[in-house]
Amino acid sequence: MSRVLHRTLTSAPPVAVRAKGMHIHLQDGTTILDGSGGAAVSCLGHAHPRVVEALSKQAATHAYAATTFFTSEPAEALADLLLEGEPGGLTHAYFVSSGSEGTEAALKLARQYFLEIGQPGRTKFIARRQGYHGNTLGALSAGGNMMRRAPYGPLLSDAFSLVSPCFAYRFRKESETDEAYVRRLADELETEFQRLGPQNVIAFCAETVVGATSGCVTALPGYFPAMRAVCDRHGALLILDEVMCGMGRTGTLHAWEQEGVTPDIQVIAKGLGGGYQPIGGILIAGRVIEALRSGSGSFMHGHTYQAHPVACAAALAVQKVIREDGLLANVVAMGERLEAGLQERFGNHRHVGDIRGRGLFRALEFVADRSTRESFDPALKVHDRVKEAALSRGLAIYPMGGTIDGRRGDHVIVSPAYIAGPGDIDAIIDRLGAAVDAALPP
Ligand SMILES: Cc1ncc(COP(=O)(O)O)c(C=O)c1O
Numbered sequence: 001m002s003r004v005l006h007r008t009l010t011s012a013p014p015v016a017v018r019a020k021g022m023h024i025h026l027q028d029g030t031t032i033l034d035g036s037g038g039a040a041v042s043c044l045g046h047a048h049p050r051v052v053e054a055l056s057k058q059a060a061t062h063a064y065a066a067t068t069f070f071t072s073e074p075a076e077a078l079a080d081l082l083l084e085g086e087p088g089g090l091t092h093a094y095f096v097s098s099g100s101e102g103t104e105a106a107l108k109l110a111r112q113y114f115l116e117i118g119q120p121g122r123t124k125f126i127a128r129r130q131g132y133h134g135n136t137l138g139a140l141s142a143g144g145n146m147m148r149r150a151p152y153g154p155l156l157s158d159a160f161s162l163v164s165p166c167f168a169y170r171f172r173k174e175s176e177t178d179e180a181y182v183r184r185l186a187d188e189l190e191t192e193f194q195r196l197g198p199q200n201v202i203a204f205c206a207e208t209v210v211g212a213t214s215g216c217v218t219a220l221p222g223y224f225p226a227m228r229a230v231c232d233r234h235g236a237l238l239i240l241d242e243v244m245c246g247m248g249r250t251g252t253l254h255a256w257e258q259e260g261v262t263p264d265i266q267v268i269a270k271g272l273g274g275g276y277q278p279i280g281g282i283l284i285a286g287r288v289i290e291a292l293r294s295g296s297g298s299f300m301h302g303h304t305y306q307a308h309p310v311a312c313a314a315a316l317a318v319q320k321v322i323r324e325d326g327l328l329a330n331v332v333a334m335g336e337r338l339e340a341g342l343q344e345r346f347g348n349h350r351h352v353g354d355i356r357g358r359g360l361f362r363a364l365e366f367v368a369d370r371s372t373r374e375s376f377d378p379a380l381k382v383h384d385r386v387k388e389a390a391l392s393r394g395l396a397i398y399p400m401g402g403t404i405d406g407r408r409g410d411h412v413i414v415s416p417a418y419i420a421g422p423g424d425i426d427a428i429i430d431r432l433g434a435a436v437d438a439a440l441p442p
Contacts, residue, residue, distance in 0.1 A: 014026045014027065014028065014030070015027040015028075019034070019045075019046030019047060020045075020046050020047045021045045021046060021047070021417075021419065022034055022045050022046075022416065022417060022419070022420060022424050023046070024046065024396065030394065031394060032391065032394055032395065032396050033394055033395050033396070033424070033427055033428065033431065034046070034396050034416065034417065035390070035395050035396055035397045035414050035415075035416050035428045035431075035432070036396055036397050036398040036413055036414060036415045036416065037270075037274075037275065037415055037416065037417055038275060038398070039211070039212055039244065039270065039398050039413075039415075040211065040244050040245075040249055040270055040271070040361060040398070040413065040415035041270040041271070041274065041275040042274055042275045042417055043247065043248065043249065043270075043271040043274045043275075043318065043322070043417055043418050044274045044276075044318055044321055044322075044327075044417055044418065044419055045417035045419050045420075048274075048276075048317075048318075048321060048419075050317050050320070050321055051274065051276050051314055051317040051318055051321065052276075053317075054313050054314060054316065054317035055276055055277060055310055055313050055314040055317065057313070058074055058309055058310045058312075058313035058314075059310050062309055063309060063310055064308065064309065064310075065307075065309050066304075067302070067306050067307050068302075071307070072307065072309040072312065073309075074309050074310075074312035074313035074315075074316050075095060075307040075309065075312040077312075077316050078093070078095070078312045078315050078316040078319065079092070079093040079095075081316060081319055081320070081323075082283065082319065083283065086286070087253070087254060087257075087262075088254070088256065088257075088262030088263070088285075089262055089285050089286055089287070090262070090263075090266065090283040090284060090285055090286075091284065091285065091286040091289055092283070092284045092286075092289050093281055093282070093283050093284070094109075094281055094282050094284065094299065094306070094307075095279060095280070095281040095306055095307040095308070095311070095312060095315075096279075096280050096281055096282075096303055096305075096306050097278045097279060097280060097303065097305050097306070097308065097311065098134070098269060098278055098279075098280045099133075099134050099139075099241075099243035099244075099267065099269035099270065099280045100133075100134025100135050100136040100139045100280075101134075101136070101280055101303060102134075102243060102267040102268065102269055102280035102281055102282050103133040103134040103136075103138065103139035103142060103241065103243075103267050104134070104136055104138045104139055104301075105267075105281075105282050105301055106205075106239050106241075106265045106267050106282045107125065107138055107139075107142065107202075107203075107205075107239075108138075108299075108300070108301045109265060109282065109284065109288065109299060109301070110125075110202045110203045110237050110239060110264075110265060110288075111123070111202055112292070112296075112299065112300055112301075113237065113288050113291050113292070114202060115295075115296075116291040116292055116294075116295030116296060117291050117295070119199070119235075121199060121200055122199070122200055122201060122202045122236075123159055123200060123202065124159055124160075124161065124196045124200045124201045124202060125142055125159055125160045125161075125201070125202055125203055125204075125205060126160075126161055126162070126163060126189065126192050126193070126196070126201060126203075126204045126205070127142045127143065127144060127160055127161075127162055127163075127204070127205040127206065128144050128162060128163055128164065128165045128205075128206050128207075129144035129146070129162045129163070129164060129165055129405075130144050130145070130146075130165045130167060130210065130213050130214045130217075130403075130404075130405070130406070131143060131144045131145070131165060131205075131206060131207045131210055131213055131214075131241070132144070132145040132148070132207070132210075132211065132212060132213045133205060133207075133241050133243075133267070134243075135148065137152070137155055137156065137157070138157065140152060140156060141156040141157040141159070141160045142160050142205050143213075144162045144165070144213070145212075145213045145402070145406060146402065146405060146406025146407070147401070147402040147406040147407065149406075150406070161192060161195075161196065163185075163188050163189055163192050164185060164188055165206075165210060165214065165217065166181075166182070166185055166217070166219040166220055166223045167210070167214055167217050168181065168220055169217075169353070169354045169356065169365065169373075170214075170373070170403075170404055170409075178220045178221070178222075179222065181220065182220055182222045182223050182226050183226070185223065185226070185227075186226040186227065186229070186230055189204065189227055189230045190230050190233075193230060193234050193236070198233075198234035198235075198236075199234070199235075201234060201236045202236060202237060203231070203236050203237035203238065203239045203264070203265075204227060204230070204231050204236060204237075204238055204239070205239040205240075205241065206224075206227070206239075206240060206241065207240070207241045207242070207243075207244070207245060208224070208240045208241070208242050208245050208246070208254075208255035208256050208259060209244075209245035209250055209255050209357070209358060209361060210245075211243070211244030211245060211361075211413070212244065212398065212400050212413065213400065213402070213403075214403050214404075214409075214411070215356070215357075215363030215364075215365055215400065215403055215411030215412070215413055216356050216357030216358070216361050216362055216363035216413060217356065217363075218356065218357065218358055219259065222260075223259075224256070224259040224260060224261040225259075225260050225261055227261075228261045237264040237265065237288070238261065238263050238264050238265075239263060239264065239265045239266075239267070240255075240256055240261075240263035240265075240266050240267070241266075241267045242254060242255050242256070242266055242267060242268055243267050243268060243269040243270055243280065244269075244270055244361075245358075245361060246266070246268050246271060246272075247268055247270070247271030247272050247319075247322075248271055248322055248327065248328050248331055248359075248418060249270075249271050249331070249359055249360060249361045249415065250331075250335075250357075250358040250359035250360075250361050251328060251331045251332040251335055251358060251359035251360075252328065253322075253328065254266065255358075258358070262285070263283075263285070264284075264285045264287070264288055265282050265283070265284055265285065265288065266282060266283040267280070267281075267282055268280060268281050268282070268283060269281070271318075272315045272318070272319070273311060273314050273315040273318055274314075274315075274318040276314035276315075276317075276318060277308070277310055277311035277313075277314040277315065278311060279308070279311040279312065279314065279315050322418065325419075327418040327419065328418075330418055330419070330420075331359045331360050331418050332359060334360055334416075334418075334420050334421070334422070334425050335358065335359040335360050335361075335362070337422060337425045337426075338360065338362055338414065338416075338425050338428070338429070339355070339357075339362060341425060341426065341429040342355045342362060342364065342414070342429060343355055345429050345432075345433045346364060346433070346436065349436065350370055351366050351367060351368070351370075351436070351440040352364050352365070352366060352367070352370075352436070353365050353366065353367035353370055353373050357413075360414075360415055360416055360417075360418060360420065361413070361415050362413070362414045362415070363411045363412065363413045363414070364411060364412055364414075364432075364436070365403055365409065365410070365411045366382050366383070366386070366410045366411065366412075366436075366440065375403070375404060375408045375409045375410065376410055378401060378402070378407055378408060381401060381410075382401075382410040382439065382440065383399035383400055383401045383410035383411060383412055384399055384401070385439040385440075386399060386410075386412050386435055386436055386439045386440070387399035387412065388439075389434075389435035389436070389438045389439040390412075390431060390432055390435035392435075393431045393434055393435055394431060395427075395428060395431035395432060395435065397412045397413065397414055397428075397432060397435075398412060398413040398414075398415065399411070399412045399413075400412075400413070412432075414428060414432065416428060
């Protein structure tokens with residue numbers, strides 16, 4: 001009997017003992033092709049020699065620097081690399097140990113920004129349904145993953161309210177053009193600002209590409225500029241959560257590069273350290289930093305393990321490999337191959353309603369009926385069935401239910417490492433095809 005409290009008490013997951021490149025080896029001798037890097041984490045695959053060397057060296061040289069006293073070379077170098085050229089006006093980085101901690105830091109910094117500039121009345125955040133920003137109570141309050149929120153509803157903060165996501169497959173009306181749908185969403189955000197009192201709103205928070213909650217949902221062209229315009233009109237900040245979709249996953253280092261907007265605060269995590277160490281962070285616009293600099297002079301927040309040197313050394317090595325090996329180009333090329341392969345294999349599958357995503361961040365949404373887009377009975381746990389069928393064929397993919405509203409809908413995410421080659425992509429599609437056919441006979 002395992003004494004670890006696993007995600008389920010009904011069974012213990014298989015024990016992973018070793019991993020290299022695109023493969024994970026289990027204690028029972030099975031080898032699994034890693035088709036999702038966990039939840040889009042392992043962006044360089046496993047045991048990348050340059051990353052392993054960098055983090056081992058840092059652990060041996062100087063494992064921990066208490067940030068109340070010291071900074072460290074890897075933390076400084078990582079911030080310098082990420083902010084080289086001040087992308088989108090982002091000038092500073094703050095490193096923590098997870099995506100949820102990143103969200104907490106973003107929320108607190110946004111609130112502090114308005115204290116610094118003399119607008120203490122701003123106390124409200126607007127976020128979106130069917131998005132996710134983390135599992136700590138603040139981040140969960142900002143999230144719209146109804147399944148994860150439900151048990152903790154009474155503990156969540158009423159500083160947060162939720163508007164609709166931009167999710168065309170599910171929520172654009174049949175008669176509506178893309179432009180009209182975007183306009184409707186911008187009007188909804190404006191109405192929410194008015195309901196709260198525009199002078200009370202701190203920020204609008206959104207995942208640039210929605211990750212696990214709805215399955216790689218990209219916004220329609222013009223959506224983010226329209227949302228940014230509403231924020232700008234009322235002097236509120238834009239917080240983009242790129243924990244899952246950022247750091248190259250969609251083919252550009254930042255997913256917002258493909259959206260025509262820049263955030264005031266950006267949350268990063270999974271692809272930052274690629275799973276080699278727990279690390280997340282926020283990237284911060286110069287104007288936010290300037291407000292702190294000319295105000296209190298410090299960020300009123302902190303964690304024992306912030307900017308951890310070994311974590312920063314691992315992330316620095318990951319980010320260097322992405323740049324030095326030209327991996328963004330591979331994400332684009334392999335992303336196209338993945339998309340084409342998924343379309344070919346599932347484009348006519350009676351139970352695949354939508355194939356979506358960008359770069360090496362793709363999802364299949366399953367439906368009981370393609371013409372009505374009716375989802376399966378949630379009790380069937382179709383997403384789990386596909387996951388299990390894939391695992392038994394030696395493929396790991398990331399499943400989730402509640403795609404539509406936290407209860408209805410099923411999808412799986414395919415998000416292999418940026419080092420994936422054509423053979424890996426083809427093997428993922430082959431095994432996923434067999435798994436879907438087994439779980440959902442055509
Ligand atoms: C978009 C997004 N934000 C935040 C988080 C929270 O990150 P973590 O699980 O590292 O706390 C996640 C994790 O899945 C995520 O996908």
